Amino acid sequence: MTMGPTAGPLPASSMPATSLNVPSASSSLNGLQPFIKDCPHGGTNMDLDLVKEGTTLLEVPRSSSYTFQGRYAPFKAPVFYNPRMEFSRDLSVMALRVFVKERKPPISICDPLAGLGARGIRYANEVQNVKSVMGDLNADAIPLILKNADLNGVSSKVEVFEKDANLLLAESSEPGKRHDFIDIDPFGTPVHFLSSAVRAVKNKGILAVTATDTAPLCGVHPRACIRKYASVPLRTEYCHETALRIMIGSVVMEALKHDFGTEVLLSYSVDHYLRAFTRLTLGARRGDRAAADAGFLLHCPSCGWREKIKLNAAFDPKCSTCGGSVSRAGPLWCGQLSDPSFLDKMLNEDRSLFNTSRRIEKFLRIVREECEMPISFYVIDNLSSSLKRDVPPIKKVIESLKAKGHKATLTHFHPKAIKTTAPISDIKSAIRGI
Template sequence: MNLIKITEGKTKLLIPEVEKLTRKNIVFFNPQMEFSRDISIAIAQISKPKDFCDALAGSGARGIRIANETECKTTVNDINPQAFELIKKNKKLNKVDIRATNLDANLLLSKEGFDFIDIDPFGAPVRFIDSALRSIGNGGILAVTATDTSALCGTYPRACKRKYDAAPLRTDYYNELGLRILIAYLTRSALRYDISIKPIFSHCTRHYLRVYLQIKKSRKDANKILGEINHIQHCFTCLNREFSKLDELKSTCTCGADLRSAGPLWTTGFADPGFCERLKKQLINDNFRTMHESVKLVELIEEEQRVEIPYYNIHKIFKKLGIPAIPMNEIMERLNESGFIATRTHFSALGIRTDASISDIYSILRD
């Protein structure tokens, strides 16, 4: 394996030289995930964990950076022996005091406790969630990546049913449904252990979904969040969408067309606005290469927490109306003038979040 030396954040990394990035690479390293790793570093700097575990570490990029750029005790693990060798080389290169391990992540997490666990697998994270929930301490953070967006976002509904026990739907806001299905899956897994969760930050970027959950071991709190997992009903004729409890699902939309359902999914905020503020400040302070992009993302995500109902694709709306689209700012102004909240969304440049109903949106834009 030929290695090249790069710098990410404040850390030097030896990474494999590859012609094409695939999961068959001897050791996996994706330079595009620098953005995701920068956000993790900032979150660890804010939350100050005592014991961080990079459970599926590849070259060790995230864990080595956590050890080098924060104060925290770090375990960096990968099942692949060649990844383990590279982790040790990166440890030496940065002179950091990490513990490198070469174990199955489920074995490591079943034996030991951590208060910040990172699960970054190929594809679905589901087979690591139970052991991560048993390992994580009260008040800790569980960070999870899912790259199987085709299952979560509705291209392969049977895969979503199998892995996440949920029905997706290929709507115009498919990526938001994918993220909400992922959070609901993680929450339902946690509830079985009387653990309550709070999504402090989540995002959908390029080919992956990423969620940071704050853990609280409390049966009382677990009971409180039960009501935040529901279903969504969508009308493909008029584009109406509504969250609904399982026992209140309807078959017909107010427009008379059939309603389709998806879920279970998480129906409230997927980030905490107060935490977003702190994250933004930390990212500005860190001044990583990805700073402008990451700060913009955090600002958008903070803003869009004002509206829970999924975003509308403005092209679809104008196509339904049969009139030419007007600029996004003008749409937002018109909605604001009519007394509604209107924000952009990080899920799509063509998306708009609003608390206006679909019939309000049509009448405001038709004028």
Template sequence: MPTSELGFPVKKVREGLAEVLVPAEEVRAPKRATVFYNPVMALNRDVAVLVLRTFSEMAGRPIRACEPLCGCGIRGIRFALEVPGVSEVIMGDLNPNAVRLSEENIRLSGVQEKVGVRLSDANVLLTAFSAPGQRFDYIDLDPFGSPAPFMDSAVRALRSRGLLALTATDMAPLCGVHVNACLRKYGAVPIRTGYSKELAVRILLGALARVASAHDMGIMPLLCHATDHYARAYCLLEKGQGKANESISNLGYIAHCPSCHEREVIRGLGKPIAAECPYCGSKRLISGPLWTGRIFDRDFCSSVARQLAETPWVSRRAKRLLELITGEAEGPPAYYAVQKLCDAFDLRTPSIEGLVRALRERGWWASRTHFDPQGIRTDAPAREVLKAIRELA
């Protein structure tokens, strides 16, 4: 199709190994854009390529992938060009302009034998592949806003031991700014804390675990991150009542004291939760139900980072992100936002590396975190973190 027939001005951009046409207009919200393309999400797509390369090697089988909300098609095209184990990518979009542009980009990229695009609602497309023998190995949900409306269809369209990737850009509800919106979308209560970005990931995972369990599937988070304006999760799903039960056992709550900043992870949905902080007696904030288990698999994250040696086109930001994730992967839930903690207690903010070192010297587990450049992840309670900060002042 000649580009003049697209009906709107376009420009050429290069990302990874892909060179595609995108709308020659300012980035807008999808409802106002001719076709949605966001260059800021290049990091998201870089990491997705590395994760899918790792998963493809781990699975040891040809990978059939689906991107049911494809926009200009750049993500699916990059999968076809940059992931050797991908045998087929099926993309979809409900916007006819997006489908026409994706078709043109598929042709320009020379990936017609691997990639196809359909004019379809995302849930309709996923449901069409929900029968045994037709399901995908990998599904990537990257909507504008919440992935919640698509989770059930995605779970049904994913084979056992398939990988589901979720993006949530509705961080205001997930981080406690709009509580009712979070309740509607994710069935969980968010709270505003220094570590709200991690709570956002855990609420997202908790919602997915509940949806998957209804289909007797369990989830295993392999790699999660909250970067820029979104939360992202990669989860292995596996069929079986035992797997589903195991997932549900990882649901629970996090109780946060806004006065002394101590926090408690309560694993399990049926346990009583004390309203008052056991350390200072203040009323605690309770978030959940959410995922209380690990949000990273360190071996998988390390394997993803090793892919960087074979993908020199991937951004430096992706390299730094994966270094931080690998370093914090085995740490406990609920990092500390050191700058905010110091502000709350009128303390001078120390060097983050110095604080990590000081806590390790005291016998605590400690690392930096990708969630916050001024944050640390540690098993030390808040009172011990504050003690170390005061001694470094």
């Protein structure tokens, strides 16, 4: 294990990772008593639990010691760890496994906002031919990353730095030092790190980005969204998709500044956060193609009509369906939210050892079905209410639309919504006919 020049190494324990009855990260949230081990690290006074994600053991802040209103609060702990993001980390491991099969080893991963190292150590432990470079500005995080690396026997596959994320990425921006896979997983907005990340990623590498500031992106605080993302949000029933497209758009626009084109391999919105895996490929023409998939989304609050337009397209401020005033969101990403072939490869990956395996299976199959569908979705409950009709079974609505020659599917964004090629008038007709 290599330590960064500003990170003083602390002794790491060599606890064996066998014969332990270790709970999953999510089980400790459900009130189950975790396996607890006293783990002093470098004199920092922190209560720790031992949990298991995938095949990786992690010593994490004890959930019962850091609470707010009776529940574990990650922001209260000395080192950040959110057990509710285990699903995200499982998906990330699967996505990385698919990616490394396309690259020559070794694969360099950078997790510049590592916390206690959950992502970076899982990458090193659960994906072959991977080397993880991790950093965190929190001095308390460094010994815990070291300990977790030692706990999983991957000390030789990780480098740890006590360093600002942008500085760590900037130092990786020289040719020969760049990374194949960079994971930006902040608390809040990722926009402060995008410029450094784009400059530090290799050609055809992956930039994975998370955003947890969903309130601005969903239009609750539109001015904050405009300041951070230079994009106007819309507070609609499908605001989480708009939010995801704004976040992806910020990645695309930053990549364009450096002549990178962007492909979206997987993106989603779950559990109050947004996540996207993007492949950046160098070349002006690649950039032009990505720019062609950026644009605006028009929405009529009166009748629910919506349509995407190009960045430079003129538009009628009056709705062509009802004559109402049209709102505009963006600029944002108007292209596919996921790549079908990448999803097919992920579905073929072994996920049996993940605590969230059942959820992953259902989730990926829904995302696979919807990834080639048009922008936005329709909440059937809301449409039924506007028509003063009982809410029909969502599967019957989908069957009715398919019978009329339209494509229709469930969406991961909302449990009571559909994506479809049908105009809103046909969706309303389908509801009336059931």
